[in-house]
Amino acid sequence: MNQEVETLDSLGDSNEHRRRGLLALAASTKGFMPDDEGLALYNAARQAGWEDRRGGTFLEVGAWCGKSTIYLGAAAEETGGVLFSVDHHRGSEENQAGWEHHDPEVVDPTTGLIDTLPLWRRSIADADLEHCVIGIVGDSPTVAARWQSPLQMCFIDGGHGRGPAWADFRGWSPHVSVGGLLAIHDVFPNPADGGRPPYELYLSALRSGEFEEVGEIGSLRLLSRIRPPDSAL
Numbered sequence: 001m002n003q004e005v006e007t008l009d010s011l012g013d014s015n016e017h018r019r020r021g022l023l024a025l026a027a028s029t030k031g032f033m034p035d036d037e038g039l040a041l042y043n044a045a046r047q048a049g050w051e052d053r054r055g056g057t058f059l060e061v062g063a064w065c066g067k068s069t070i071y072l073g074a075a076a077e078e079t080g081g082v083l084f085s086v087d088h089h090r091g092s093e094e095n096q097a098g099w100e101h102h103d104p105e106v107v108d109p110t111t112g113l114i115d116t117l118p119l120w121r122r123s124i125a126d127a128d129l130e131h132c133v134i135g136i137v138g139d140s141p142t143v144a145a146r147w148q149s150p151l152q153m154c155f156i157d158g159g160h161g162r163g164p165a166w167a168d169f170r171g172w173s174p175h176v177s178v179g180g181l182l183a184i185h186d187v188f189p190n191p192a193d194g195g196r197p198p199y200e201l202y203l204s205a206l207r208s209g210e211f212e213e214v215g216e217i218g219s220l221r222l223l224s225r226i227r228p229p230d231s232a233l
């Protein structure tokens with residue numbers, strides 16, 4: 001009996017150690033996700049995963065160097081789920097040279113193009129999450145148009161321009177299952193704080209009557225699907 005308690009305790013300790021390690025790694029990874037929002041994303045995905053018998057199918061649009069991927073991947077590992085991480089790894093418009101969020105460190109000197117894929121792979125390998133994180137390298141709306149699996153969690157953080165943001169929303173939100181979560185990043189009600197498109201998607205999701213808001217942390221909004229999409233997939 002004592003031995004059994006001891007075994008369970010040490011298992012709890014090692015899970016907690018792993019959890020803390022992953023969250024610390026995510027916080028130190030290059031990217032665009034404040035710690036409190038990352039933690040909220042992780043907790044929301046865990047909840048969504050636990051409510052699914054397979055542990056949750058999660059998908060993120062916009063991985064960059066793997067910061068949000070580690071938060072979501074940590075949740076997938078805990079719940080026995082899988083995270084699909086979609087990015088062409090060429091950077092959004094706002095990441096290109098001359099724009100506000102350009103980072104010369106992620107430019108491939110041979111091609112002169114942004115290439116965050118090697119950094120993303122390194123992040124996932126360092127986190128030891130390759131067993132539950134699957135990278136999909138390509139254009140998000142193209143992948144969405146051929147996607148079949150219902151999602152328990154979909155995180156939209158791809159291109160923030162009007163065209164790319166709406167294409168992601170239209171492509172991916174119908175795949176969120178009833179009871180599943182749609183998370184949208186960089187939602188700024190005040191235009192002085194940031195660009196409009198993510199805020200407009202968020203409003204559209206609420207106005208559709210298909211989603212209700214269940215969380216707000218910084219610029220992250222968490223919406224739960226309460227009824228199926230109008231148009232059948």
Ligand SMILES: C[S@@+](CC[C@H](N)C(=O)[O-])C[C@H]1O[C@@H](n2cnc3c(N)ncnc32)[C@H](O)[C@@H]1O
Nearest residue numbers: 031032062064068087088091092139140158159
């Ligand atoms: C804001 S960054 C993502 C930040 C990331 N979630 C983090 O935690 O640091 C946006 C990402 O979206 C990707 N992206 C933009 N448009 C895309 C598209 N059409 N298809 C796939 N990825 C795209 C960019 O390559 C970039 O890595």
